[in-house]
Each structure stands twice: as C-alpha cells, then as structure tokens.
Amino acid sequence: MFSKWTEKNDNPSAAQPARDDTTSEHTPRNPAAAASWSPDQFKVAPAEGKVRFHDLDLPDVVMQAIADLGFEYCTPIQAKTLVHTLEGKDLTGKAQTGTGKTAAFLISIITDLIDYPLEGRRKKGKPRALVVAPTRELVMQIANDAAGLVKYAQLKVLTVVGGMDYERQRRQLREQEVDILVATPGRLLDFNEKGDVDLSGVEVLVLDEADRMLSMGFIPDVRRIIRSTPHKKDRQTLLFSATFSYDILNLARMWTLDAEQVEIEPERVTADTVEQQVYLVSEEDKFNLLYNVVNQKHLERVMVFANRRDQTRRLCERLKRAGVAADMLSGEVTQKQRVKTLEAFRSGKIKVLVATDVAGRGIHVEGVSHVINYNLPEDPEDYVHRIGRTGRAGAEGVSFSFACETDAFMLPEIEALIGRKLECIHPEAALLKRPA
Template sequence: MITDLENNTTFDSLALSDTTLRALAELKFKYCSPIQAKSLPISLSGHDVLGKAQTGTGKTAAFLIAVIEDLNNSPAPEERYAGEARALIIAPTRELVMQIAKDAKELTKYTDLSVHTLVGGVDYNKQLQALHGEFVDILVATPGRLLDFCEKREVFLDQVEVLVIDEADRMLDMGFIPQVKRIIRMTPRKTHRQTMCFSATFSADVLNLTEQWMEDPVRVEIEPETVATETVEQHVYMAAGDEKLVILGNLLRQPEVSSLMIFTNRRDECRKLFEALRFQGYRVGQLSGEVAQTKRIRTLEDFKKGRLQAIVATDVAGRGIHIDGISHVINYNLPEEPEDYVHRIGRTGRAGASGVSISFACEDDAFRLPAIEALLGEKLKCVLPPEHLLASK
C-alpha cells in the first residue's frame, strides 16, 4: 500500500503528469508523506537521491513517482529489444518486489508503461514469456533471479535510465552486495543514469557503496521516530521461555486481537512456532525463506481476507509486507538488530490507525532491550504478563 501521511505538500503542487495525478486521485492520495515531500522535488529534477526512511513511510511511492515521471517525459527509443529495461528497481525479498510492482501498476494505470517482476520461487519460463510478451519499461527484481536472466542474455540493462536500490541495509545484511555490484556494472555509468537508493540506516558500509554507485546524491533523512511509535502502544512482558507459547495462545483468544503478526528471528523458530500453534487449532500461516513463493502469496491473501488469525514470520519475509488492519504485532523473540524492532512494530498502527505491539523478553534475549531503547529514544516499561494471559487452558 502507498502510504499517505498528512503534510503541507500536495501532489498537485509537484507538476506531475495528468496520468500520475489521476492515478493518485483514484488512490485517494492528496498530501505527500515527509519522505515524498522531501525527495520528490529533488528526484523529479533529475538528481540522484540517497534516502533514509523506514518501511511504511511512503518511500515506495516516492521513488515510483520519480521513475514514472522520468519515463513519461522521455519517450522510449523507436528501436527496442525484448528484455531491455528502461528502469530497474532492485529489492532484497520476493514479497517486497511483488508489493513494489503492485504499487507501480496502480500508479501507471493510465499510462502505456509496462511493469515486470523477476523473483525466485516462481516459474522461470512464465517470467520469460512475460518478458517476451511486451517491452519492459519498469523491471522490479531480486538480485539473484535478475542475474540469472542477465547471464542467459534474456534481460539487458545497458539502456537503464533510472536505477533504484531499495533497502540497501537489508541487502547488505543478506549478503547480496556482490550480486548488486555485478548488476550495477551492467547498467550505464552513474553519470549517464539517475540513481535513487533508500535505506533504513546510513551505516559506513552503505555510505561507502552509495558513493561508488551515485553521482553527487542529495541526502534526505526521515527519522524513525516519525514512523510508527506514536501510533503503536508498546508492551514488554518479562516471560520465561516456557511461558511464551501459553501467553501467545491466550492472546489469540482475546476478542480485541483481530489480526496478528508474530515475529521470530530464525527460520527454524518460525517453523516450530507455526506447527505448535496449528497443532493447538489456531488458523495460522507461515512466512519464511523456506516456504515456497506460491504458498507465501496464498498465505498473504488468506490473511488479508481474514481466513487466518495470525502469521508467523521472520524479518526477511516480513519486510515489505503492507497489510491494512493488523491489530497486534508480537515479538516472540526480541530482534537481534534494533532497526528490526521498528520495522516489526510498523506492521501495525499504519495510516493513522492505532496498534499494539507486545514483546517477550526472556532470559535469552532481554539484553537486547537497551539497544532498542537507544534507537527509539525512550525507555520501554517491562512488566510481568497479566495473570489471565498465563492461565493454562
């Protein structure tokens, strides 16, 4: 979903094309979010942008609008080849790629621009047929699958006009940077393309990489405190490891818990918790890297339509998921990286709604709290779980 946070800057004031404004109006977006208001005047003028923004701040629309406007304002060359992309967006996970593509299709609804996706876990030949079925204006891809197509000479990046690297910090964490470097070398020189890079953090590694990839970028920063903490009621329960499953089961039975995302740190923890909850009769889904892409898409659809009470997810699978109406987020384990705490609780309390996050701090991970509090700029009150949540069936 493309987020619209109230701001003084309207999309009408940005001299966007009629087709983009019509699509935005249909989506009922009038005001820019802070990242959109700050970055769009820069990116629309053709400058490279290095943006610091969390998931849920509207950054996807920020770079998509700039990409679409660039393509609208510069007609496609008369001689084109199949698989020759004009704009390339790289993102670290399949879910995020699919979400970006969905938003891109909504925003290009009244244009002739085509949007294509390349992700692992989806039939290779189907993706190939789609690429050959029409010209490629906007290509959204994960690094590994994109390289597969490039190496087989099914995709060509030498005509890319705009390059977007989304969630650069996550790309770094997941070990994708060598692949991203190879991809970027296939695109025109940085002086001959526009580059936008977005990251939740500006670590030294991220800044070193962007210096190589970008030409005099303008830096735009939106601090994480503006993301979700004001609309999310945060609780930390001091719970023993063997109490967590009992508390979680009791939470699932509370009438105010309408839809729930549960985060674990590792795939094996995600699988074990999913199986335990399903064994107890709860309608739950699982999102992790070991689940097939088609099943993950089906799980998300079932969750959106209320067929599932909860989803158990890892951070990699959960990043980039945009679902309205999530009432509660549970940190079954405190995340190893403080930034992931902000990403997790940002799944609820979206678009002005309120939400609740509950974190379990046990003897194994309570030591992670100080770093999370330092990032938030506030203390998190730790309490014992209420008695009714500790009661066995």
C-alpha cells in the same frame, strides 16, 4: 499533517494483491476518459508548509492516477526528493519504511519514461527502469504501488523474484517489452548472466533498502548487476536506506554521480498509536503465553515474529495443532504460497501470521491489531519494523514482546533506540495454562 502514501495502499480495495504470474501490463481502463481528464478536475487547496502534487508539473496521466488514489499533499520524503529527481539528478535518501519513499521514486521514474518516450520497436526483456529490492514481499509491494501509478500510462511493469516459476519468468522476459522491472538481486543476476534480460538500456536505477541488502549479503550480486547497466554518468541512480552507515555512504559514492542527499528523520521512532508491553516469561512458557493471549484476548488479526525459519515453522505447526487458524511467511515458503497466505490473512481466514523479519519487510496489511515478538530481535531496528505493522494510518495497535532468559538482554538496546522505557510485567497465571 502530511498524507501518507502507504496508508492508501494498506487498503485492499486500493491496491489488489500481487498476481502470482509475476507480470502485469497496465494501460488506461478507459482511454477516452483518460484523454479528457484535466488536473483542474482534482481540486487541492494550497496549504502552508505543504507541497501539492499539483506543484510538481507532473504528466496528466500521473496526476489522474494520484487523484484516483486520493492523495493531495506530498509526504516529507516525497517533497524533498522529487524536486531533485524530477530534474534527473542522482539522489541518496535516508528514510524509514512507511514514509512514502516508494511513491517518490515511482513518480519520478514514470514521469521520466513518459517525458522521454522511445520510438520504434524495442528489444524484449530490456527495461528502461530497474528497481532492486532485498525481499520478494517488498518487490511485490513496489509492483502493486507501480500498478496504481501507471493506471493511465501505457507502461508495462514486470517483477522478477526467486521462489516462483522460473521458466515462466524467463519466457516473459524473452517475449515482452518491459518499462519498469522490479527485482530481487539473486534471480535478476541469474537471468542477466544467462542473457534473458538486457540491462544496457536502464535509464533510471533504484536501489531500495540498501542497508537491508548489505546486511543480507546481497551487495556482491548488486555490484555485478550494476556493472551490466550504463555508466553512472549515463543513468540516473536513486539509493534509499533506513540508515546512512559508512558502508552505505561509500556504496552511494561509488554508484551515484554528484548525488543530492536527503535525510528524513522520523518524528518518533515508534508510533504513539502503538501500546508496547513486555511479558517476562521463561522460554518453556512462551508458547502457552502466546496461545492464551491470542484466545483469551480474542485477537483476530495478529502478526507473530520469530528470529529464525525453523522457529517460525515449529511455532506455526504448534498453533495449528492447538486449533488456531495460523500460517507462516519465511524464506522457505514459495512466492505463490506467500501470495495466497497474505490474501487469506487480509480476508480473515487466517488470524495469526507467523513471520521472520525478512519475510515481514514490505508487508502492509490493513487492520493488524497486534504484533507479538515471540523472540526479541537481535537487531533493535527490527523491533521498530515489526511493531510498525500495527497502529498504521492513525489506528491504534498493541505490541506484546516475550522476554526470557536468553533474549532479555536486548531490552536496553531497544529502549535506547526508541527513546523510552518499556513496561515489563509478569503474565498472570491464567495466561500460562497449557492449551487443552
């Protein structure tokens, strides 16, 4: 079985929460030790049907970071993409979250920057590699993964996102050299148009979750950003998407040059380790059901998904009033507060995290035992992303979905996507009691 890159990063000890200063500089912790290290010290036996990182001729400083993270064999998306991207080819990749695609493009970027260093002084705020992702959480997760991989390389990673200190980010761009810039489209475009960031030196451009950026209306911003980078014949472009719709493929043709196309179909749309159950309940009884499920089943680390920001806010407030340790993630929460909320959730201070789909993307927290769909999502693929927050790394998880008269019609589409019928039951009376 292939090792999963994201499994290691789910461990808080392996990837520390992103700092709220939006920038970090990564140099060897022990340069002497890094200089004396050899891939021979990282023993991985050849295995039939598997690709070792040893087989890819990666720089020693990258291999040492991979060894520290404990990864031995490439995931399918890593094996199929790295053989092309390490040669400098453009690529469009179809892969779901949790397949290791983040590490695939980061390893390629870091290798390129190490193999072709720039001489002399560099302009501040002029990145060599640019990664554009649709949400703040995903940007911070990518930056965390990058931090692990540049541990022994003298490369600087900077993040630019909305909802955080604008002037501080602006000052960092003006005062610091940056190798890898990870950004959301809106804030990046703002800084670019004001001259605070110079994208003319981008050697590698990565567009992650392109389908999500399309659905969120970011493509016009992305177009303007790309026009500020070198022509596609003068840069390497990697585009990743969970789906290959006509629109996505058309964008890929516009932005890439003779791109290799890689598709990784999930072995199963949803993991066998997640038990999925649907409660048939009226809208007015949903909160009672949520409260009693959390308390009577003694749930300790739960993610609850709602469809809109206002629903998330009201739900979180009601849980707090009922004495439940809860907090929320949505587009109206500042990034600094999000970082604090996620850390409180990881540490167990918060046992219920209420989130929207946009906020939930890119969140990887070890030990989420239950996911509760307070509302069934309007897009069936969001159902897959939601329940994927539990049952990770081979652990068992449980998903409860509340289906009422206004959203039960979504069940057939969800069942068609996941290829199975969902068990639908009526909650017992004890689960519908009003909280005291």
